[in-house]
Ligand SMILES: *[C@@H]1O[C@H](CO)[C@@H](O)[C@H](O)[C@H]1NC(C)=O
Ligand SMILES: *[C@@H]1O[C@H](CO)[C@@H](O)[C@H](O)[C@H]1NC(C)=O
Ligand SMILES: *[C@@H]1O[C@H](CO)[C@@H](O)[C@H](O)[C@H]1NC(C)=O
Ligand SMILES: *[C@@H]1O[C@H](CO)[C@@H](O)[C@H](O)[C@H]1NC(C)=O
Ligand SMILES: *[C@@H]1O[C@H](CO)[C@@H](O)[C@H](O)[C@H]1NC(C)=O
Ligand SMILES: *[C@@H]1O[C@H](CO)[C@@H](O)[C@H](O)[C@H]1NC(C)=O
Ligand SMILES: *[C@@H]1O[C@H](CO)[C@@H](O)[C@H](O)[C@H]1NC(C)=O
Ligand SMILES: *[C@@H]1O[C@H](CO)[C@@H](O)[C@H](O)[C@H]1NC(C)=O
């Protein structure tokens with residue numbers, strides 16, 4: 001089993017370093033001729049010539065293949081000007097973006113990322129039998145991904161991201177048994193995710209985000225112990241989350257944000273124990289957040305802008321690795337569980353835009369790593385707890401549009417990192433604490449639509465950084 005990496009205090013998710021693609025082994029020499037009627041010396045000579053010829057042919061082919069591939073690029077900037085001549089061996093090995101195996105002189109890697117090539121990917125690409133890595137990221141390519149890509153049988157890494165590729169994901173990709181990284185994100189691909197991608201036994205990274213893929217996520221995709229990264233964000237995927245998703249026992253990154261998924265979070269979610277990032281935001285998911293979610297040790301849990309209802313399960317307070325908890329813009333009701341104050345590594349707590357009621361638990365003052373606390377647009381009542389003054393790392397405190405009452409506690413002035421404080425639209429009374437002027441980083445203060453009275457403290461008026469003073473009471 002794999003243990004999830006601990007979350008750094010800086011809240012970034014741990015990066016996985018992938019093995020660099022290694023050069024393929026040298027091909028087998030052709031079998032020696034069996035004609036026994038030849039004299040031995042002649043036979044040996046013939047064999048030697050055959051070997052030479054075979055090597056020369058393979059080498060010359062890759063050079064000619066590259067010239068053929070070049071023909072379908074527009075290459076308006078003439079970036080590939082050194083891709084010229086007859087493509088004889090081994091000259092093409094020094095062409096821009098070409099890396100050869102230094103024994104066989106076959107093309108091992110092709111990296112044309114970032115060149116303004118334009119045009120299309122030639123079907124001739126399928127003749128590069130030894131290529132291990134193809135990187136055409138951000139190369140201005142359009143047209144379809146040719147089926148022949150499935151003939152590059154040594155391929156471990158294919159990165160075609162950030163182009164204008166259209167059409168379907170070719171089923172032939174499922175023939176690439178060595179493929180580890182398939183990065184097609186940020187194109188115009190349509191159609192379904194081929195379920196045959198589940199036949200890729202070594203696939204570690206599958207990133208299809210920001211395309212126009214539709215249909216359901218094929219359940220077979222989830223049956224992999226090898227897959228580490230599943231990026232499907234911003235497509236048009238439908239259907240529901242499958243209970244099978246937790247068969248991904250080696251996965252750390254699961255992102256289906258911004259699709260059209262419906263239904264509930266499966267109860268099996270508690271078995272997704274390797275997940276570190278779970279982003280289900282911007283879908284049409286419903287039902288309650290299942291109790292079993294408390295078994296996860298994710299660093300990021302984002303359920304933002306769905307239609308989840310019911311209470312915030314208290315088990316979320318046991319998810320000690322949480323750095324980002326975003327439950328905003330749902331229909332959640334009931335109180336904010338005080339046990340959330342136990343999330344000592346949490347930097348971002350977003351609960352805004354729900355129907356949460358009851359008081360703000362003073363325990364939230366224990367969230368010592370907190371940078372963002374957004375509780376606005378709920379039905380919270382009671383006082384602003386002075387314990388929030390313990391949040392010395394807090395940049396942003398948004399309590400707007402609730403039913404909070406009483407005075408603004410002096411202790412807020414202990415939130416020394418505070419940049420933005422919004423308490424608009426509550427029932428706060430009393431005067432604005434003079435001590436707020438100690439918050440020298442603050443650039444946004446919005447206290448309008450309350451019952452505050454008295455003058456604006458002159459200390460506050462002198463704060464040079466303050467952009468907005470919403471004191472229309
Ligand atoms: C190929 O060249 C690289 C870099 O010069 C070298 O590290 C590697 O050992 C060479 N491989 C073989 C098989 O000679
Ligand atoms: C291709 O080159 C770019 C920089 O030119 C680099 O960022 C990228 O990592 C390279 N791709 C591979 C697969 O090594
Ligand atoms: C394409 O993706 C691969 C695999 O993630 C990565 O190593 C490479 O750097 C990417 N290319 C660019 C230009 O970032
Ligand atoms: C969702 O995806 C659409 C394109 O499909 C994009 O325009 C939009 O910005 C995305 N929204 C979010 C919140 O990611
Ligand atoms: C995890 O899966 C096992 C069976 O594989 C099941 O018995 C168990 O209840 C599941 N746990 C959770 C938390 O869903
Ligand atoms: C969202 O959920 C609420 C409460 O469960 C339900 O009444 C409402 O119809 C749902 N809205 C949509 C758009 O699904
Ligand atoms: C919260 O954390 C404190 C200190 O680690 C611990 O004593 C307490 O039991 C925790 N509360 C819950 C409900 O787990
Ligand atoms: C958390 O906050 C509460 C109320 O402010 C306090 O009583 C408790 O001791 C704190 N717990 C820890 C572990 O700091």
Ligand SMILES: *[C@@H]1O[C@H](CO)[C@@H](O)[C@H](O)[C@H]1NC(C)=O
Nearest residue numbers: 386387388389390410411414
């Ligand atoms: C409020 O601030 C005062 C003075 O800084 C401090 O003594 C007190 O403990 C704080 N109250 C809470 C609840 O943190």
Ligand SMILES: *[C@@H]1O[C@H](CO)[C@@H](O)[C@H](O)[C@H]1NC(C)=O
Nearest residue numbers: 405406407427428429430431
């Ligand atoms: C503020 O409002 C509370 C009730 O919400 C009231 O008890 C208190 O006296 C008021 N304080 C001031 C200074 O008006």
Ligand SMILES: *[C@@H]1O[C@H](CO)[C@@H](O)[C@H](O)[C@H]1NC(C)=O
Nearest residue numbers: 400401422424446468469470
């Ligand atoms: C104050 O906050 C409310 C609620 O977020 C917002 O509607 C209003 O525009 C803000 N006022 C100013 C002056 O920024």
